[in-house]
Amino acid sequence: MAASVCLIDSQYSDQISTLLKSPSPNQVKEYFQELIAERQCNGLRVNPEGEHGKGVYADFDFKEGDLILKDQMLVGAQHSSNKIDCLVCSFCFQFIGSIELQIGKKLYLHELGISADECGPSDRTECSSGSFSDRSPLLRDTIESLMNDSMQLPFSEKFPLPSVVSCPGGCREAYYCSESCAKADWDSFHSLLCTGKGSKSSNIEALLKFIQHANETNDIFILAAKVISFTILRYRKLKVAQFENPEKQDAINLYTNYGFPMLLEAWKPVSMGYKRRWWDCIALPEDVDSCDEAMFRMQIRDLAFTSLEILKEAMYDKEYEPLFSLEIYGHIIGMFELNNLDLVVASPVEDYFLYIDDLPLSEKKEAEKITKPVLDALGDDYSICCQGTAFFPLQSCMNHSCIPNAKAFKREEDRDGQATIIALKPISKGEEITISYIDEDLPYEERQASLEDYGFRCKCPRCSEEGS
Numbered sequence: 001m002a003a004s005v006c007l008i009d010s011q012y013s014d015q016i017s018t019l020l021k022s023p024s025p026n027q028v029k030e031y032f033q034e035l036i037a038e039r040q041c042n043g044l045r046v047n048p049e050g051e052h053g054k055g056v057y058a059d060f061d062f063k064e065g066d067l068i069l070k071d072q073m074l075v076g077a078q079h080s081s082n083k084i085d086c087l088v089c090s091f092c093f094q095f096i097g098s099i100e101l102q103i104g105k106k107l108y109l110h111e112l113g114i115s116a117d118e119c120g121p122s123d124r125t126e127c128s129s130g131s132f133s134d135r136s137p138l139l140r141d142t143i144e145s146l147m148n149d150s151m152q153l154p155f156s157e158k159f160p161l162p163s164v165v166s167c168p169g170g171c172r173e174a175y176y177c178s179e180s181c182a183k184a185d186w187d188s189f190h191s192l193l194c195t196g197k198g199s200k201s202s203n204i205e206a207l208l209k210f211i212q213h214a215n216e217t218n219d220i221f222i223l224a225a226k227v228i229s230f231t232i233l234r235y236r237k238l239k240v241a242q243f244e245n246p247e248k249q250d251a252i253n254l255y256t257n258y259g260f261p262m263l264l265e266a267w268k269p270v271s272m273g274y275k276r277r278w279w280d281c282i283a284l285p286e287d288v289d290s291c292d293e294a295m296f297r298m299q300i301r302d303l304a305f306t307s308l309e310i311l312k313e314a315m316y317d318k319e320y321e322p323l324f325s326l327e328i329y330g331h332i333i334g335m336f337e338l339n340n341l342d343l344v345v346a347s348p349v350e351d352y353f354l355y356i357d358d359l360p361l362s363e364k365k366e367a368e369k370i371t372k373p374v375l376d377a378l379g380d381d382y383s384i385c386c387q388g389t390a391f392f393p394l395q396s397c398m399n400h401s402c403i404p405n406a407k408a409f410k411r412e413e414d415r416d417g418q419a420t421i422i423a424l425k426p427i428s429k430g431e432e433i434t435i436s437y438i439d440e441d442l443p444y445e446e447r448q449a450s451l452e453d454y455g456f457r458c459k460c461p462r463c464s465e466e467g468s
């Protein structure tokens with residue numbers, strides 16, 4: 001089997017290597033200074049040339065338990081298999097609708113999945129982790145009245161959720177918590193990826209094919225498409241701004257040459273993420289023998305190539321052709337692979353049932369007449385949270401330690417897709433902020449093995465001691 005060839009790779013090799021070049025220390029510093037000011041997390045500073053390369057440092061003293069950072073994602077997506085269980089805003093990822101809608105929709109889709117086998121065979125195991133035989137089915141009309149809000153569960157008013165706003169493009173895939181989230185998503189990502197009538201995609205059929213391929217193979221492709229869409233939309237905004245700004249008339253004289261510098265500027269937020277080619281950095285699955293490694297990596301590359309070919313049909317434009325090279329596509333996916341940042345939002349449905357369980361006995365008995373059959377129908381999966389993958393620009397600059405001084409931790413009030421970093425111990429000004437990329441309770445050898453997937457050997461104080 002010969003490796004597939006991407007012609008754009010060779011045609012634009014210079015531009016591609018410029019896009020993939022690591023930004024200079026000054027560019028890194030400037031970019032993150034601006035970002036930190038925007039985030040209003042002023043206790044931080046990104047040092048482009050710290051002890052382990054780029055790192056995040058404390059700019060004042062933190063106490064144990066202090067909030068260090070709330071990091072807004074650059075791009076993220078809910079896992080497609082998780083969409084059955086949780087209805088969340090496609091932009092900020094908070095739960096939307098109502099407790100009744102969350103439950104009704106989940107039961108409805110699970111029932112559909114069972115009878116019509118909606119999800120593909122590879123998806124099945126993932127989307128129904130619990131077995132269905134141990135649940136008692138709720139009557140179809142109860143499910144329907146939960147979904148259309150004609151049935152109210154006791155005390156659900158204690159758990160209000162924002163009402164559902166539909167996608168302005170008219171697809172039935174994206175939903176939002178507010179008009180402002182709908183607009184922000186449309187302007188930054190979704191207008192080129194929407195499959196509704198109002199979509200700005202030139203080929204909705206190809207787009208549907210692309211999404212289906214991603215759902216059947218690896219939904220990391222959806223994230224990569226979001227990054228490309230984000231870059232194109234930023235490029236267009238920059239272009240409009242340049243033509244509208246009379247002070248920059250000079251730049252227009254450079255018309256023939258302005259395309260690429262502007263693409264580079266549009267790409268800047270993505271350029272800050274550490275990346276390698278996906279097929280070079282992906283961890284070899286345990287069931288693949290090391291002598292088949294080359295073959296495995298080529299198959300992964302071919303899979304990315306197939307996905308990219310379909311995406312090109314949906315979004316291709318000559319103006320930003322280098323973005324559609326396999327090199328760029330592979331590096332974008334590799335960025336998610338290497339930075340491996342989970343998107344997790346706790347479910348209000350879980351809170352709701354815990355609340356019912358905690359009621360005074362007489363009230364609880366009364367409420368459970370209604371809630372118990374619902375809980376039984378949901379089974380053990382009632383508490384599934386929103387899960388996905390995201391790229392958080394600041395969190396991804398934090399280096400690893402097996403005795404970290406901070407960790408990603410969602411507090412009770414953190415109900416959206418932002419990453420929250422909390423101090424695990426006092427951190428003094430000037431100290432590097434570290435988190436653990438792995439389960440730090442593992443023994444030395446296993447920690448080092450897990451960290452190999454991130455491409456380094458850990459030399460933190462604990463490893464130096466245990467390894468010697």
Ligand SMILES: [Zn+2]
Pocket residue numbers: 089090091092093094176177178181
């Ligand atoms: Zn939202």
Ligand SMILES: [Zn+2]
Pocket residue numbers: 167168169170171172173174190193194195196
């Ligand atoms: Zn849409």
Ligand SMILES: [Zn+2]
Pocket residue numbers: 401402403458459460461462463464
């Ligand atoms: Zn270590």
